[in-house]
Amino acid sequence: MSDFALQLRRVTRRFGEVTAVAALDLHLRPGELLALVGPSGSGKSTALQLIAGLLEPDDGEIVLKGRDLRGLPPGQRDVAMVFQDGALYPHLTVAENLGFPLRARGKWGQKAVRRMAERLEIAALLDRRPAQLSGGERQRVALGRALIRHPDLFLLDEPLSSLDLPLRDRMRTLIRELVEETGVTAIYVTHDQAEAMAVGDRLAVMNQGAIVQCGTPEEIYRRPANTFVACFFGSPPMNLLPARLERGTAAGDWGKVENLVGDDGDVLLGFRPEDATLPDDGPLRGTLERVDFFGHERIAAVRLGEHPLRLRVGNAHALPAPHSAVGLTIDPARLLIFDAATRERRS
Amino acid sequence: MKRGFPAAYLLPALALTAIVWLLPLLYAVGLACTDAAPGASGRWLGATNFLRALGDARFGHALLTGLLYAGGAVILNVGAGLLLALALRRAARARAIAQTLLLLPWVLAELAVALIWRGFLAEDGGWINLMIGKLGGAALPWRTDPFLAMLALWIATLWQGLAFSTLLQMAGVGALPEHHLHAAKLDGASRWLIFRAIVWPHQRRVIAVNALLVFLFSLTSFALPFALTGGGPLFATEVPALYAYQTAFAGRFELGYAAAQGMILLVGCALLIAVLLRLRRRAA
Amino acid sequence: MNARRLAARLSAALVAAYALLPLLWLTRLAVTPENEIHRWPPTLLPAMFTLGHFGDILGDALFWRQMGNSLFVCLLATALALALGALGAYGLARHRFRWRDGLLIGFLAIHLAPGVASMASVYRLAEQLHALNSLWLVALLKSGGVTLAVWILIATFRQVPERLEQAAQLDGFTRLQALRRVTLPLAGPGLLTAGLLLFIQSWNTFFLPFLLLEDPRKMTLTVGLYRYFSEHGFEQGHVAAFMTLSILPVVALFLAFRQRLWRDLEI
Secondary structure: OOOOOEEEEEEEEEEOOEEEEEEEEEEEOOOOEEEEEOOOOOOHHHHHHHHHOOOOOOEEEEEEOOEEOOOOOHHHOOEEEEOOOOOOOOOOOHHHHHHHHHHHOOOOOHHHHHHHHHHOOOHHHOOOOHHHOOHHHHHHHHHHHHHOOOOOEEEEEOOOOOOOHHHHHHHHHHHHHHHHHHOOEEEEEEOOHHHHHHHOOEEEEEEOOEEEEEEOHHHHHHOOOEHHHHHHOOOOOOEEEEEEEEOOEEEEOOEEEOOOOOOOEEEEEEEOHHHEEOOOOOOEEEEEEEEEEOOOOEEEEEEEOOEEEEEEEOOOOOOOOOOOEEEEEEOHHHOEEEEOOOOEEOO | OEEOOOHHHHHHHHHHHHHHHHHHHHHHHHHOOEOOEOOEOOOEOOOHHHHHHHHOHHHHHHHHHHHHHHHHHHHHHHHHHHHHHHHHOOOHHHHHHHHHHHHHHHHOOHHHHHHHHHHHOOOOOOHHHHHHHHOOOOOOOOOOOHHHHHHHHHHHHHHHHHHHHHHHHHHHHOOOOHHHHHHHHHOOOOHHHHHHHHHHHHHHHHHHHHHHHHHHHHHOOOHHHHHHOOOOOOOOOOOHHHHHHHHHHOOOOOHHHHHHHHHHHHHHHHHHHHHHHHHHHHHO | OHHHHHHHHHHHHHHHHHHHHHHHHHHHHHOOOHHHHOOOOOOOOOOOOOOHHHHHHHOOHHHHHHHHHHHHHHHHHHHHHHHHHHHHHHHHHHEEOOOHHHHHHHHHHHHHOOHHHHHHHHHHHHHHOOOOOOHHHHHHHHHHHHHHHHHHHHHHHHHOOHHHHHHHHHOOOOHHHHHHHHHHHHHHHHHHHHHHHHHHHHHHOOHHHHHHOOOHHHOOHHHHHHHHHHHOOOOHHHHHHHHHHHHHHHHHHHHHHHHHHHHHHOO
């Protein structure tokens, strides 16, 4: 018996010629909230439907709390799901929507419906129909409908993407609270990297049908496994500079950085926008092209040789006028080295 | 959306369709090659019945009569439907009233429509002739004048079919580009120019579909001419379905020859249906 | 501007008169005593009024029998066509396969095929099956409306999101239960429209039952109406009363559901 609540082993699903999910491995601890994140078309929604039983895998196994889910219809897997649009039943009231999964199990559960409605602060809406609800209210009902029967696994498929930005923050907090209170194991699918980092205990990054990296938000952000993850997370994304590494010194047409550790070869140097100091009398000289003001910070667009960089600058520093030369220093301790050919991180 | 043929869902409907529609049609092909009569299977004749139809002046006349009837019905129904749809475009209240008024004849049996108009146009007691009489005119001989008999068919067909054509045209008219109409009016375009330059190109396909549907229904219609004019006077309104009925059941009892006539009609209709489906597909 | 308004009013009145006058004429005829009808010179409105014609028709056992025959044929044909049509339309709406579009077009084409093409063969088949005068056969043939049902209902089922069925399955229902609790209620209005159309169409059918039903006791009401007209043509008041009663069921259905019919047919 393993410690994992959910295990996917080498799960594969093809649609004709296209392999949507390729040999997927995934392990979730009980009570964990995993954010499954990737660009659109990366296979994350397909993975979710495979777990829910809305699709059957061509290969591999899915084990939930020791039960093999293969061949089980969706209704017998004890998996609950919140869809992007909520998928509320338009012909039923809020109360009937909430109680629907209980009815499927031959229970009435009016008390449970009321308790859930009060927890979600929608008790006043119980007699309304979905068409009379706002987007946020609809997603609350969808959350309640999924959790009211205490499922073994809780799936969320882009649950906030149809909501306005300010509302998303509050709903995200609510989802985290609900998962903590009920102790349910949950997978949260999103294409929004910031949302994934904010919501997940751990992140699983998908690209082209496979998991590229799994880890805490901090690990993913600080130590991305390859340039894809490095550039997918963070806004603006990680800066990459091509260079040749020889005896601890990386040099390119843009200048050089010393005191690095690693084997010789062609590399890409990666650093976050906040990992360089500007302006500075450092060894690297570039051109300041533009500064965008965001209130709590500024983002400077700098050209280093032919390479455009985006750098985060505090409000305290004075910056020279646009189109003038500027010096900068990259923190060697924060610098990541990727192999130029494989694009994997070397150290 | 799943892939693969959903046999469990589709087979019952397909089986029913095969039994009710395809089986009689296939049987009709065989029947058309015999001289079967009610109560007798008859001998195999090959293509004789088809050749006979080609040389049968009464069959040719019936076809021409059918074409005349259907053509007139198309002009009346499509024209009136389009005019009404355009007139009702902006008038919500009038549209609500029109709904009830127009759909009412549409839900009636074709036979009832025929009998109603037969009485309504009658020379004694029909309201049309009564009114003409009050105005000092002579009664119109609807059942003895060839042209008036055809006109009666057209009037009754329009009475029943106006709702259908109006509905169809309304769907297209509802999607007329409003800002183009406004712009044309500001440019000082006449009503005729607006119709030709904006309404017609936009509505062309709907008009074609409407015309073909009305044409198909009228060309093969039976109950209306059967009960309104009975094909008369003489053969002035004997459409193909009436002649086929006469051939099979009224005195001559030539089921085989009637089946052959039906087959020829079916081929003609199949061509029209093919055109119609092509139009529909391009519209979609 | 005023002249245009007047013209609009006038043409509206003309259209209304065209639509309504024949029906008013029918009603007038049905409530006028027979000897009044033939009074010369005739008048637009009757001088006397009677409900006797309706009484005579309603007292006729044959009328009730034919009404029952019509109900039997229509309910059976509508139920069969609607059930199989709904099943087929659902399959077509939820599955993608190679010949799907061709099949759909086939259903429509068959629906448009002229009845006269199979007139002789249907009669001969019925004869050989010893099924002349069989209401079961007429009902079966009228259930050919299944092609129309498929065509209407496929749009209905496409409007019910597949997502909702998936949600219901995740909530713990089987596929069939999900269909019954979620898809069917949501497809209800479309099913109702299709059912109404099928029923009205079967009720109004004349050609087919006219060929196959020769025994007056087996006739449907529409065929019965023609027979009554042929045999009692001179009692115009009675014919009008018979006709009014025979179209009453569909007119009542239509008046009850006219909003829905008009809206759903505006494709």
